[in-house]
Amino acid sequence: MESSELESDILRRVRALLRELDGHHPSCQSDRDPSLSELPCPGSPFSGMLRWTLHKNIEQNPSTSCVLVRILVKELERAERGDLRHYIIPLLHTLMYTLIQAPCIPDELCARVYDFCKRLLTLPKPFCTIGLDYASRLQVERTAPGTLYQRMVISEQSLRSAPFPYQEKIFIFADPELLPEAICNALVTDTEAAQVSQSPRGCMSCVVTHALQAALGDTCDIHGLRARLQALAPGDVEHWFQQVVVAVEGAASEGGSDRGQHTARLERIYHGLLGSLPTGNAPQEGLQGTPLPNPNISFHLWTEDEQLWKELVLFLRPLSQSCEPDCLGQELDPTEMQDILAGCGCCEQSRFSVLSTDSGIERDLPAQDEPCAADTEPSRLHRKGGIKKKLSPLDSVALLQAGSAVPAGKPPGKLPRGAGTAPQPLAPLQRRHTARVMLLGDDRILGRLAQAFHSLRKREARRVFLTPRLDLQFYHIPVLPGHPSAAADAAGPEGLCEVAGYLGRADPWYESNINTLCHMIPKLASMPSSPSRALVTDLFLTDVIAYYARMGTQPVCFQVHFVKVLFRDPAQDPAEDVFLTELLTQVQDSPSHRELSTTKRKSSLDGPGIDLTVTYRKVVLSDRHKELALALRSTGLLMKAIPAEEDEGLGCLSVTITEIIRINNLAGRSFSAVANRFKAQTVKIRSPEQRPFMVQLDKDSRRTYRDVIGLEVSPCLEPSYCLQKTKNMKFNLHKTEDMGLVKYLPKSLLLPINTFAGVIQ
Known part of the structure; x- marks a missing residue:
């Protein structure tokens, strides 16, 4: 294909991608891409495929990458001039x-992209945030070509490297009770198949090949280099891999170092690696690309409440033992929190105890158990033999902290506080490892994630372990169940994916690439096992998941709401829970036999429903507190935390109460239902007659409370904020406002879900 024809073809693909962002259906375009005709595309023939096919074509023909970069730079500059910010x-x-x-990009092209990213700093978020991030990456890449590729492969494949010891992993969680078994099995098969063809040796060879070609360009004999690496022993491959990593990271860390010195350093490695093979005779076939290995992905069926925390701990413990000590957080003194934990009411949780009343010394045992040896050797102490129990890494938080790395220069033992020695300064906290948790399903699994996240934050407030060592990122891929269910019938397909709908309205790139998987994944799972299915799933679904995890770095923070449920039985303790999307209440049709006749007589007079008193704090623009109260008769209410419109902000509740109005006319008495709507920050509901009702959280029938007579809903507070505030109030009894460190802590518990752009203003 000639250069002009190639450029026009790539430009046509880029323009089609932009038209999709404009909302035009691609099937209406006259320049339909014939290469996409055989791919299964539910809903829209191009849904989510345009970006994928564009990158796949460049991967198959790496020499055209410079053409694509040049076209994309021109389109970016055109969008800047035309104020087309959504492009x-x-x-x-x-x-x-x-x-x-x-494989290799000219520096003048990188310089144009770098200048464009710097100009984005004058725009509001998220443009300035993304521009700053990419500008800093490009500055490193221009100094040491191949750095971004090398760092991505090292971290994603957990390769041992002293200059860059940071690692990351993708955890895919699916609830087997919400998704059909066929979908879960298909996802397990696809994620496992993506890892089979990869090995540490192959990933190291990819890093070496890409770094040398990025620095040497056309003079690099890529075929001879690959053959040489294939013939080496695994230990020798790792040796050259470490040499390349040290050279690239050394140049990247120096910042303003000369690029020529970096090229000369890698050229020496290149000649030393090829050895006696003839060099300088690279075949003139253009640049040969190096494939980017699939990231390390593990698929988990979410069957236990604490499974998320356990998987994160099991991921972090080997890293704590193998990485450099100063790369992780510092050890914590358990005595620092013991005097304030008991006063924190929001973080009530079973505590781990490591206190023993048995010293294990024979002299401390009763005389009748063992003969006393004080007459013969009064000064010697003997430890009584015992059974050594091999504990699980998850048995106690104290064991987890003991297994973490000790900071450099810090002794393993710690003196108790007040011993008269000044505490040693802590080593500076560096970059943390990354865990990318990807949730597959509808809003119900996100409600379960909110529960697990709240539990994790309470655990971290009491005893910090994960926070200083791990960067936790959340992602969401909407997947509707293939079979109808009661929840699906009640809410409808759109009602079960409100969070994904909001993210799609806020970020068109998320809508184009991720929301289109909602119906595609069930259809891919229903396809029979065949080479065509393996081709589609291995090349498309895994690639889209990897692309989302790699490029989706902008979080959208959703407010988690706290609910306290009061039951009809006075002996039953109130229940505390959290929800993310909605809370639904309905009248419970199960009165006791003693009240059956009384209830029927009263209902015939007052109409359907029950009497409720509602007290709420109204949302006003001035952000002042305005308490309002209602007394009405209702059959139920619905609190929604996800805005229905794009311009509405997150953090408040949209409450809809179905109010029963009694109408007296000549024909008699009749009743009508009226929707009473308002926005609130906090809501309190009581049933004066002690008539019970039912409460359901996050559209999940498993999270249903019955025999409820009252509930209180408010924004959920960050447990660490509550803990620190309790500590301050203990020493400042007459101070009610936030003081000291509390002023700088986040007050509300927000659940961040990553997209490509966040919320575009």
Whole structure:
């Protein structure tokens, strides 16, 4: 294909991608891509496929990567001149993903992209945030070509490297009770198949090949290099891998170092690696690309409440033992929190105890158990033999902290507080490892995630372990169940994916690439096992998941709401829970036999429903507290925390109460239902007659409370904020406002879910 024809073909694909962002259906375009005709595309023939096919074509023909980068830079500059801001972030993500995988990009092109990213700093969020991030990456890449590719492979594949010891992993969680078994099995098969063809040796060879070609360009004999690496022993491959990593990271860390010195350093490694093979005779076949290995992905069926925390701990413990000590957080003194934990009412949780009343010394045992040896050797102490129990890494938080790395220069033992010695300064906290938790399902699994996240934050407030060592990122791929259910019938397909709908309205690139998987994954799972199915799933679904995890770095923070449920039985303790999307109440049709006749007589007079008193704090623009109260008769209410419109902000509740109005006319008495709507920050509901009702959280029938007579809903507070505030109030009894460190802590518990752009203003 000639250069002009090739450029026009790539430009046509980029323009089709931009038209999709405009909302035009791609099937209406006259320039339909014939290469996509055989791919299964539910809903829209191009849904989520345009970006994928564009990158796949560049991967198959790496020499065209410079052409694509040049076209994308022109389109970015055109969008900047025309104030087409909704094009900027998708084009920039597409360009950066190409730059990472490209074998070699001229510096003048990188300089144009770098200048464009710097100009984004004058725009509001998220443009300035993404521009700053990419500008800093490009500055490193221009100094040491191949750095971005090398760091991505090292971290994703957990390769041992002293200059860059940071690692990351993708955890896919699916609830087997919400998704059919066929979908779960298909996802397990696809994620496992993506890992089979990869090995540490192959990933190291990819890093070496890409770094040398990025520095040497056309003079690099890529075929001879691959053959040489294939013939070496695994230990020798790792040796050359470490040499390349040290050279690239050394140049990247120096910042303003000369690029020529970096090229000369890698050229010496290149000649030393090829050895006696003839060099300088590289075949003139153009640049040969190096494939980017699939990231380390593990698939988990969410069957236990604490499974998320356990998987994160099991991921972190081997890293704590193998990485450099100063790369992780510092050990914590358990005595620092013991005097304040008991006063924190919001973080009530079973505590782990490591206190023993048995010293294990024979002299301390009763005389009748063992003969006393004090007459013969009064000064010697003997430890009584015992059974050594091999504990699980998850048995106690104290054991987890003991297994973490000890900071450099810090002794393993710690003196108790007040011993007269000044505490040693802590080593500076460096970059943390990354855990990317991806949730597959509808809003119900996100409600379960909110529960697990709240539990994790309470655990971290009491005894910090994960927070200083791990960067926790959340992602969401909407998947509707293939079979109808009661929840699906009641809410409808759109009602079960409100969070994904909001994210799609806020971020068009998320709508184009991720929301289209909602119906595609069930259809892919229903396809029979065949080579065509394996081709589609291995090349598309895994790639989209990897692309989302790599480029989706902008969080959208959702407010988690706390609910306290009061039951009809006075002996039953109130229940405390959290929800993310909605709370639903309905009248419970199960009165006791003693009240049956009384209830029927009263209902015939007052109409359906029960009497309720509602007290709420109204949302006003001035942010002042305005308490309102209602007394009405209702059959139920619905509190929604996800805005229905794009311009509505997160953090408040949209409450709809079905109020029963009694109408007296000549024909007699009748009743009508009226929807009473308002926005509130906190809501308190009581049933004066002690008539019970039912409460359901996050559209999940498993999270249903019955025999409820009252509930209180408010924004959920961050447990660490509550803990620190309790500590301050203990020493400042007459101070009610936030003081000291509390003023700088986040007050509300927000659940961040990553997208490509966040919320575009």
